[in-house]
Amino acid sequence: MCQDCGCGDPNLVPIEVQHRILERNDQTAIHNREHFSADSILCINLMGSPGAGKTAVLEATARAAGNPRAFAALAGDLATENDADRLRAAGIRSRAITTGQACHLDAELVHRSLHGFDLDDVECLFIENVGNLVCPAVYDLGQAANVVALSVTEGEDKPLKYPTMFQKADLVLLTKTDLLPHLPHIRVTKIYDALARVMPDPQVFTIAAINDSGMTQWLRWLEQRRAKLASSAPATHHHHEHAHAR
Numbered sequence: 001m002c003q004d005c006g007c008g009d010p011n012l013v014p015i016e017v018q019h020r021i022l023e024r025n026d027q028t029a030i031h032n033r034e035h036f037s038a039d040s041i042l043c044i045n046l047m048g049s050p051g052a053g054k055t056a057v058l059e060a061t062a063r064a065a066g067n068p069r070a071f072a073a074l075a076g077d078l079a080t081e082n083d084a085d086r087l088r089a090a091g092i093r094s095r096a097i098t099t100g101q102a103c104h105l106d107a108e109l110v111h112r113s114l115h116g117f118d119l120d121d122v123e124c125l126f127i128e129n130v131g132n133l134v135c136p137a138v139y140d141l142g143q144a145a146n147v148v149a150l151s152v153t154e155g156e157d158k159p160l161k162y163p164t165m166f167q168k169a170d171l172v173l174l175t176k177t178d179l180l181p182h183l184p185h186i187r188v189t190k191i192y193d194a195l196a197r198v199m200p201d202p203q204v205f206t207i208a209a210i211n212d213s214g215m216t217q218w219l220r221w222l223e224q225r226r227a228k229l230a231s232s233a234p235a236t237h238h239h240h241e242h243a244h245a246r
Contacts, residue, residue: 073127104135172199
């Protein structure tokens with residue numbers, strides 16, 4: 001059980017305490033966002049269940065883009081650096097954030113992890129959140145967009161069971177679609193219908209990371225997002241109060 005947020009249990013963490021935690025988090029998120037925007041770094045909060053394929057998507061992204069040094073990642077996990085190791089092997093500069101018992105990342109964890117992390121020439125920073133479809137949706141990290149990886153192996157009704165996660169998503173990556181021939185009971189139309197019921201403006205890309213299927217559309221979406229960010233960035237560079245943050 002998360003000791004910080006109580007996973008929404010008001011008997012564990014009183015509502016007024018939860019509000020104070022979120023208010024403090026939101027202030028740090030604003031601080032993070034200012035830095036990302038000033039440096040024209042597109043920050044993506046990548047969320048999803050354990051095993052949804054988040055790390056595999058980022059590995060495929062690096063392969064398809066052909067320039068993994070343009071990407072960086074903070075990989076959240078409770079206890080290991082396995083995902084960060086995989087991303088570094090794929091050529092993405094990466095740093096692990098181990099949370100212990102916390103079932104999500106927060107803005108302060110992200111901020112601290114940026115200290116001493118080389119982001120020179122990085123165009124896109126991925127925050128690979130802890131595998132969880134509940135708490136990560138609540139915490140603003142300073143990202144420009146929320147992306148949720150949803151595997152076809154998770155069933156057709158995940159968006160209905162965890163509506164907040166998908167309501168806050170700017171994009172859903174429907175992953176592991178290469179397995180559909182082996183999953184005759186899974187109807188993709190049902191997944192799309194469930195997403196349409198909870199997302200204000202459903203955007204869904206199908207991805208098969210094992211063979212890089214869907215990468216072109218995904219990379220185009222990232223580039224469009226970054227171009228929009230760059231066009232609205234301040235003219236002057238934002239100086240971080242901690243000189244070694246960048």
